[in-house]
Amino acid sequence: MERKHYTQQINITDALMARINELLSHYPSDKRKSALLPILHEVQDAHDNWLSIELQDKVAEIIGIKPVEVYEVVTFYTMFNQRPIGKYMFEFCQTSPCCLNGVENLMDYTCNKLGVKVGEPTADGMFEVRGVECLGACGYAPMMQLGDFYQEHLTEEKIDQLIADCRDNKITLHDK
Ligand code: FES
Incomplete structure (x- = not known):
């Protein structure tokens, strides 16, 4: 099957290059990788959360x-995206404790509410739903990751509120 090619504006700003150089400085010069x-x-x-x-x-x-x-690194880890994704990526944990606490129903609920299937961004590019492996917060099941933050003990009401907050630009995605 032919893979779709997505184009992207590359913008390595001075600030980004300075951050890259700072990260490189943490390692010996022969271990830059x-x-x-x-x-x-x-x-x-x-770069809008994809590479x-x-x-x-x-x-x-x-x-x-x-x-x-x-x-080989980008294709191995699910946290790296190889195509444009929804701005608000709802990453539901699909491992046993979250499943036993109803995460799959919540994923279905979210997909129905947004009118998408898992792995498809909404037409406006705002939202996407994805299933991921255990996020290490099993005691707070069912849970998901949204940006850098965990959303725990999820319910349909919490999903409704999160979607509304995303639409109202009230959700912070990154912790820096
Ligand atoms: S099983 Fe969901 S966070 Fe571990």
Whole structure:
């Protein structure tokens, strides 16, 4: 099956480059690849939360490693996005404790409310729903991650409120 190619405006600002250089400075000069994960997070945050092939190539060039070394990391971890995603990504934990506490019904509820399937952004690009593995907050099941923050003990009412708050621009996605 042919993969769709998404284009992206690459913008490595002076501030982003300074942050990348700071991250690289934490490692010996012959171990620059060790900074790849934090650099990818910074670069993704600065590019609407996704990483095109061209942007991954740019990261490889900056670090001085092969592009494939970036591709293999980006394709392995679900926190890196390879296509444009909804601005508000509802990442529901789908591991047993959250399932036993009704997370799948809440995912269905959210998808129906937003008029989407799992893995499809809404037409306005505002929302997307995704299932992920255990987020390490099993005692607060059912839960999900929204940006850098956890939303715990979810109910349909909490989902309604979160969606309303996202639409009203009241949700902070990043903790910095
Ligand atoms: S099972 Fe959901 S956070 Fe661990």
